[in-house]
Amino acid sequence: MLDLLRILQESALKALLSAETSAEIAQWQNLYLGRQDGELTKILRGLKDVPAADRKTIGQRANEVKNELEEQAELRKKAIAEQELVSALVAERLDVTLPARTLNSGYMHPISQTIYEICGIFQKLGFHVIEGPEVETDYYNFQALNIPQDHPARDMQDTFWVEPGQILLRTQTSPNQIRIMEQTKPPVRAVVPGKVYRNEATDATHEAMFHQIEGLAIDSSTTMRDLRGALEAFARELFGPQTKTRFRPSYFPFTEPSAEVDVTCNVCGGSGCRVCKFSGWVEIGGSGMVHPQVLRNVQYDPAVYRGYAFGIGVERIAMMRYGINEIRLFSQNDLRFLRQF
Amino acid sequence: MKVPYHWLKEYVSFDASPEELAEKLTMAGLEVESVEHVWNNIITARINHLEPVKGSSHLNATKIFTGEGRELSVVCGAPNIKEGDIVPLALPGAQFFNDAGETLTIQATKKMGVVSEGMLCSPRELGLSSDHEGIYILPNDTPLGVSLADAVIHLDIKAHRGDLFSMVGIAREMAALFGAKLKQPEIKLPEKGKNSIKKMASITVKAEDDCPRFTARVIRNIKMGKAPLWMAQRLALAGMRSINVIVDITNYVMLELGQPLHAFDYDKVANHHLIIRRAEPGETLGTLDGAMRELTPDMVLVCDESGPLSVAGVMGGASSEISSDTTQILLEAASWNPVNIRKTSAKLGLRSEASSRYEKGVDPELALQGLNRAAQLMAELAGGEIVPGYLESYAHPSPNVTIPFHASACEWLLGYSVTPEEAAGALRSLEFAVEQNSDDGSMLVTVPSWRGDILESADLVEEIARELGYDRITGKYPTGDAPEPQAANWFDIQYQFRRRLQQCGCAEIVTYPLTNQRSTLQLLTDESDTAQLLIGAVDELAPAEKGKKNNGKNKQKQQSAQSVSETYDQAIPPLSADELPAVRLVNAISAKMDMLRITLMNAMLETISANLRYGNASLRLFEIGRRYIALPNSERQLPDERRTLCVGLTGYTESWTEPRREYDFFDMKAIIENIAGGLHMTNLRFTQTQSPIFHPGRCALLEVEDSHAKESRFHTIGVMGEVHPIIAERFGISQRTYLCEIDLARLYLHNTPPRFQPISRYPALTRDIAVVADISVPAQTIADVIKASGGELTRSVTLFDVYMGDQIPEGKRSLAFTVEYQAQDRNLSDADGDFLREQTANELKKQVHAVVRE
């Protein structure tokens, strides 16, 4: 009986070593340790026929063999499982350079993005964002802005008329200066983004419709230094901390004094390139102190209140920021263009 | 305005290169467009020797001396040169523009075997004249070797500074900038003869309001001919061609002083009597440009006793034009009403150098100076004799403008303090007269007559700021009172919509709001459709069940639209195809852009079509913009500008991980539900409808239930569907395309903050239910019944299968849903499940005649 056990143990351990897969282990377990017909089970079952004197020794030995076989089987099983996991993982290797699954991310138009960035900067400086009508009256677009009927400045802005002399497509966002001041008492701080229209031939840098952002700040202490400070803060945030700003005298009927605003060219950093026409400076808009006549037109007393207004061209800034050389790309809406933003 | 650099030096001394000058002018507010260098490498030289080139019929070989060094060999084909002539010589490197506008660079060459080291120039090549008259022969006393090189500064002068349209005007600004002195041209008048002008000519000004000042002189014994080179050269650089000495002098003085002049042939003026009056109806005038002009009574004329001689300030007439026979000149220098000139010039379509100056206002004080300066030059350069005296009408000389000023006004606007001395000094440098009150810093400022743009204290502050330099306006971080923080506004709301659409994989487009009627009407399948359907986002559409299109139905639609507009939005009137409520332009650039859009859909289809042509086959696009609805019968003057969202979808999913699938109706629906989800809207519904833009079976009205109304009421917020193939084809699109248009203001009305639902601690009970119903019963209706029948216990109803075919009767379909039930206070048992299922089956049977499959 003990011999039988020894032979069984030897052959079982040998067989175990040749098992290569978890399935073969299972088979082996069934063969030797199976509850029904396992070889060892059979031996254990035969114990009852063994004389009582030997039963204890043989039983003990049989249990030892059983424990060892189970232990060895566990070890073998673990080793095989590890092996199998390794090969499974190897088989599951992916080519990580295959393209990603589509997440369908879309794109905001560069004009919208630029408007949100610019207005966002001014919102942080305490400005409201207000939008006004695109179809305007002559009064708001011209007269109230100190541009009477026969003013030569009307030549500068060729107008689309809906009703000649009365209703037009706004040529600038400036009519909202009047609308805002009519509706609120100082202090006023607001920016007005929106579409404006000019009846003129289109080319690489001119469109009949484009976007402007108007700014207005009125209170009892605001001066041209605040204007410059606000525009400097804006330019540094939009174009980077190294950006410098310069004022040039200019003329707008609704500001006095008036200033054209230039920033250092962020393409060449001020040393001169094609974008800045080798001047190192790029014009971003017009500005000035709100003309006393405009203040009087909205019943603000120019002896009590003062403030500034500015107008920024959105396309121009977007073109400079993104290095776009052709304004018509904005309205062509070619997906190959839109996808870049 | 073109400002020749060397000419400018005659009126002010300064030490700056053309580029330095340009920079200085720019920073003083005179905008420089460009600096052009001209006539480089062209010098004066003498022909020392001339002989024909052997074998050529017309070429001459010349030896040219430039005053120093060796003689140069130049071959020339012009017939008018001889030995001893002094001529302009272009050396290698000199550049010219030919008639085609191309640049030609002079190089040393060989012509017929003879070396040519340059080119002799004709007046035409120098831009001095337009005819081919041979080489320009300079006066005998011209020094040799003098360079003609010059620079022209192109200035963009703003309209309010009429005084800067002259050399003296620019020089005056520069004198202030450089702290130099302005040198006005010195006028000497050698009047000659005994007869005063009063005996020779007369003027009558009948239109005094149109003609603040009129002056005239007579110059006799003129010798007509060419103007001298220096004058032709200056005119050429300033952009004017040389014509004859008299015309050139009038142009020269206009450029120099800013005073336009007109020279009449004295002998062609009837009775030598000039009459200034408005035109009479029916009068005509043949102008210098050869055209016959019809004159209207709002135009001002200079006439003689027999009729019009010139359109005042705009253009002269042919009848009194000076010619080579002219010997006596009647010279006019006047000032005219700027508005009148502007209107006349616009009406006649005539814009001359004179009229463009008069439009901006010419100082009446300038007239006599201009008159005398021109007379002087006519005496000096054309041998004329100036008749003693001049004629003048100066009805209402404008009084000097005086402005009480205080230096503190500078700090008020500029933010830095300026002393009274600085302020007064700056103003004086620009020839303002300043009377300072030493006690309190106040002063009385008298504005020079040519500065009509200066009206009040703020204008003086700008002049002072320019003189002191805008660099002194240093920036400071904005302080001062800020307004109260702003509440939610459309700018931010639209940003949320844009972000959400971006998250839905859509690319934003920005199209022109200008469109045309034809493109808009292309959205209608046939003519009997009413255009009101285009305002899909605005007007109620008829439900699809009401049958095919016919006039009766259109009437119904109009009625329903009317009732909606009465109750919901007064601003939108019903309309028909021939009465689009569009805002139209009276002066469009092109017929393609003559009205503002009333829908975003045609531009979306045009954009999709263009992108398909560019090769972008799959498109998910959106636009957020305004539609402009005219309100003809409204009190409001301005149209309704409605914020609108348009989404366009076409093409297919593109991923290698799954089979390519064409976008369909439900992709579009997903985008809309995503937007509504962003607003936490639970009351959006899609109702089957028909619209002429869309596939008759694939169109939905977007409606939301009014959460504020007492009884259940739905409002239309938009429309969506598959574009009708006929319409897609009109826009050049041959693949299935989906559109959606939503009125954002209406959608946003139903924006609700999210409401928290307590999360139950008890497990949910899930049951699948298959419902067989008529195909005509909308899936939404069945889902609604299932949901309602479970009452508060229903958590969700999710469709997972739609089946037609075997085992399902004809005309019916099976819809399979997963329903999730959950209670807040207990476990739901299988018995609960069975009960709910039976209850649902009963409701389905009762409400939509549907059967629940076992």
Ligand SMILES: [Zn+2]
């Ligand atoms: Zn640059």
